[in-house]
Amino acid sequence: MTDGPTDEQLLSNLAGDEGKSFRILIDRHGRYLFGLARTLTRNLVEAEDVVQETLLALLTARFRGGSSARTFIVSILVRQAALARRKSRGWLRFVARPDDRAVGSGDQASADAKLDLAVLLERLSDEHREVIVMRELQEMSYDQIAAALEVPRGTVESRLHRAREHLRTIWADDVNKQTEPSKVNQTR
Numbered sequence: 001m002t003d004g005p006t007d008e009q010l011l012s013n014l015a016g017d018e019g020k021s022f023r024i025l026i027d028r029h030g031r032y033l034f035g036l037a038r039t040l041t042r043n044l045v046e047a048e049d050v051v052q053e054t055l056l057a058l059l060t061a062r063f064r065g066g067s068s069a070r071t072f073i074v075s076i077l078v079r080q081a082a083l084a085r086r087k088s089r090g091w092l093r094f095v096a097r098p099d100d101r102a103v104g105s106g107d108q109a110s111a112d113a114k115l116d117l118a119v120l121l122e123r124l125s126d127e128h129r130e131v132i133v134m135r136e137l138q139e140m141s142y143d144q145i146a147a148a149l150e151v152p153r154g155t156v157e158s159r160l161h162r163a164r165e166h167l168r169t170i171w172a173d174d175v176n177k178q179t180e181p182s183k184v185n186q187t188r
Contacts, residue, residue, distance in 0.1 A: 005021070007028065007070065008065065008068075008069050010022075010024055010025050010069070011072070012063065014058070022059065029073060033054060033074075033077055034048070034051050037054070039133045040078070040126075040129065040133065041081055050084050054080045058076060070144075072147075074134075075147060075149070082126070120174075124167065125166075128166055130149065130159075131145060131149075131156060132167070134148065142157060
């Protein structure tokens with residue numbers, strides 16, 4: 001339990017306390033929002049922009065209490081990420097993205113697994129990546145995902161099922177490709 005006002009109280013006070021509530025919300029949720037934005041956009045710079053746009057939108061948004069404060073904030077972030085994707089589709093990218101997934105002194109196998117997961121997620125459609133990230137990485141409930149995406153729970157369940165099936169197919173194809181060179185060498 002956090003000390004001080006709840007997130008819901010902070011959202012209600014955004015306009016009336018000279019930015020104090022806003023700063024507290026950023027402190028509580030900023031890292032989480034950036035991590036989610038980074039996964040959804042697949043680009044460090046775009047993720048920063050999406051979080052900034054989310055925070056700006058939060059200042060004018062009206063929290064009605066139909067969901068948790070975090071779900072409300074995540075729904076704004078998801079919409080901002082979708083807007084950013086639509087804007088960037090029209091532009092060709094000539095600059096390679098910097099690899100910001102550098103490995104520290106931690107466990108190499110764990111780092112490799114994270115890189116493999118990131119590569120698999122990049123191969124999913126935006127819709128599928130969103131639900132997989134929210135459910136499996138952010139551990140959101142089906143109802144929270146539905147509220148964040150503003151879709152029925154059944155749609156979330158359907159997207160998750162299709163996304164998981166697609167991940168299985170991608171993974172199986174990758175495994176088969178890795179074992180094919182040894183078969184080719186044996187037939188020559």
